[in-house]
Amino acid sequence: MAESFSLQFSPEARRAGDHVVSDDDYSIRLGERIRVIRRQKRLSLQDVEARSEAEFKASVLGAYERGERAVSVPRLHRLAEFYDVPVDQLLPPADVEVVVEAVGEEPPAWLPGQKVVIDLVAMVDAVGPEVELIRRYLGIIQVKRQDFNGRVLTIRQDDLQALAAILATSVNDAAPRLAEMGLLRPATSS
Numbered sequence: 001m002a003e004s005f006s007l008q009f010s011p012e013a014r015r016a017g018d019h020v021v022s023d024d025d026y027s028i029r030l031g032e033r034i035r036v037i038r039r040q041k042r043l044s045l046q047d048v049e050a051r052s053e054a055e056f057k058a059s060v061l062g063a064y065e066r067g068e069r070a071v072s073v074p075r076l077h078r079l080a081e082f083y084d085v086p087v088d089q090l091l092p093p094a095d096v097e098v099v100v101e102a103v104g105e106e107p108p109a110w111l112p113g114q115k116v117v118i119d120l121v122a123m124v125d126a127v128g129p130e131v132e133l134i135r136r137y138l139g140i141i142q143v144k145r146q147d148f149n150g151r152v153l154t155i156r157q158d159d160l161q162a163l164a165a166i167l168a169t170s171v172n173d174a175a176p177r178l179a180e181m182g183l184l185r186p187a188t189s190s
Helices: 023-040 045-051 058-065 073-083 120-125 131-145 157-167 171-180
Strands: 013-016 019-022 116-119 152-155
Touching: 023 058, 023 073, 045 058, 116 120, 116 171, 120 131, 131 152, 131 157, 152 157, 157 171
Parallel strands: none
Antiparallel strands: 013 019, 116 152
């Protein structure tokens, strides 16, 4: 009988970069990442259960997504195969740490794990060497998607890769760079 390994690490905590991440925090972030992938595939929990012929029960997958249940490595691998994504895309980044310093300060324009939403109104007044290329690329996205609301444009992962290339930065640094340029819609508190 094959051994099963779990993605929970220790009862205490594990180190990731310069900060400590508890198992509960990691499970929640893993679940959020699994949920993001499922939603990108435009599937409900019930759709996954039906299409997987009940291999992934809606209630169990929901518990994974809420961080309430540990996901074994073989299960995670099978889920990645089902979603047709590399396994590492289901894993959250190990170096994410969000710290809000003081109450009353303006919230950051973008937080890790949050959708990247371009403020098209702010784009009109933007200046800088990359702005015209960004403006053209966003126009292409709008035409391709037939999305002409004129106020905001949600950026998908593939689009973020292209924007990172325009900005001469990594994909992980693209959203913070766009925020620095004032091009992201401010984060909303929920």
